[in-house]
Amino acid sequence: MKLKFAPKEERFFELFDNAAKNVAKGADLLVDLVKNHDRAEELSNEIEQVEHEGDITTHEIADRLNRTFITPFDHEDIHDLAGRLDDILDNIEATADRMYLYEAGEPSPEMVNLAEVLADATKVVVRAVHGLKDMKSARRILDYCIEIHRLENIGDEQSRRALAKLFKGPDALHALKWKEIYDHVEEAIDLCEDVASIVESIVVKHT
């Protein structure tokens, strides 16, 4: 079904598009950061900037939600979707921050892989969220969601192996630091899956 949206509703889609694209931008910067440890400071600052922009979009969505009675989908779904997108970016920012703060040293190949899985997942999140504007393409939106679940499984497997390698030692403090950092990337990937679940439930309600 092709829904006709009023201008006020159109604005929600624009904001969600921006929020999702911003998340993907943050994830790309994180990949750059873990691959270019010498540019850590510059890239961390860029991630922080992207995170601030994300906050502004999240607040605009929340404001509009409070002032708008008729919204393109349930108030609660809009609230949750905006919240989860914001949480992904918070975890991306925390990942970058902890690497710097703990003086954790050169990222491992496992860390690079994890960041790349996250970046891939956020790119599919952009497509899934964009798809919500046109429920005619419900099948395609759900396919994006399946792809996000697939990437989350890959991320799970990779962080499982990354942790195993870390725990082999010999440096327990190094293991402690990187466990914290891996946890933030893994949380960001899990949150992409939460976004997929919210998108799925919106699609199911509207088709």
Added chain:
Amino acid sequence: MKLKFAPKEERFFELFDNAAKNVAKGADLLVDLVKNHDRAEELSNEIEQVEHEGDITTHEIADRLNRTFITPFDHEDIHDLAGRLDDILDNIEATADRMYLYEAGEPSPEMVNLAEVLADATKVVVRAVHGLKDMKSARRILDYCIEIHRLENIGDEQSRRALAKLFKGPDALHALKWKEIYDHVEEAIDLCEDVASIVESIVVKHT
């Protein structure tokens, strides 16, 4: 009150019985595994097999839920109950997997105790879930739930002491590994308590 269930509704009870029994089977295998470290590989594989069977049951419950309008209790409760049972088994499987993956060595007596508390709790979960079919026995179902809460308290106390012993050292990497493993058993026990809470709320609504 004795409710009369239609055949479609009967099938939900069968599926929940299977799901709960499967969880208890997984917990028993975990007890075997922590007591017989030399058979770790064989028993881990069996747990993985049980976890796959659990997934199939969970999916059948979800499928039926989507296709059935009249269900023996709220859609949301069915969804949550199936989800939590599945989560218990995931954590049992993760416990076994991490012991192997981290090459964590011989399980401590504390680990054996924790696995036994979990196995005890899952046996009561089987009874509580089975009880849902006949609300006449509401009092007995609630007693099972109280027993699960009691076991969770014991588990809490045991993991608290297990962690204290672990942190005495001297091996920090060993502590890191086993903390992760203990966390999965503890989470499985906590999830038994979540199941008890869902069962309680179903009973309260139907009596």
Added chain:
Amino acid sequence: MKLKFAPKEERFFELFDNAAKNVAKGADLLVDLVKNHDRAEELSNEIEQVEHEGDITTHEIADRLNRTFITPFDHEDIHDLAGRLDDILDNIEATADRMYLYEAGEPSPEMVNLAEVLADATKVVVRAVHGLKDMKSARRILDYCIEIHRLENIGDEQSRRALAKLFKGPDALHALKWKEIYDHVEEAIDLCEDVASIVESIVVKHT
């Protein structure tokens, strides 16, 4: 709007006042404990006592909730508010307990700061919860909530830095122990923010 409350409803406000004051009392004792490590045993016991008193209040709220149809605000909000207040105290008690159980030694200046932020936040929680009785002062209640969010941000920043210092080593087991302890204080502070969110949503619904 000034609501007129029936005597039964008045009792809910009294109980919430008690619950919140009890939380603040627990937090003050934790500050004493981290500043006076030599009186650890005595102060730990006092915290445990306060936690027991909190449990009694929580149970009375739950009992009244089950027996009362008309409540000053939504059943779910009352349930959540009582639960979160109880959780704060549980985490305060766990913090004290783990310091003792892990033989973690003298608390760091960072730990003292964190406990003080928590104590400050609980004092504002007392005011915010007390405010619920008189919605005429909605603006002031919301200001208390903003103050709690501000304190949570400070706590976040402090625990971030506390962890960074801890991970510098040299003692990995020491880091493991204190990370667990810091996590409980941080969780207690986060829960103050959850209380603020519940209070905010109650105020929004009633003004």
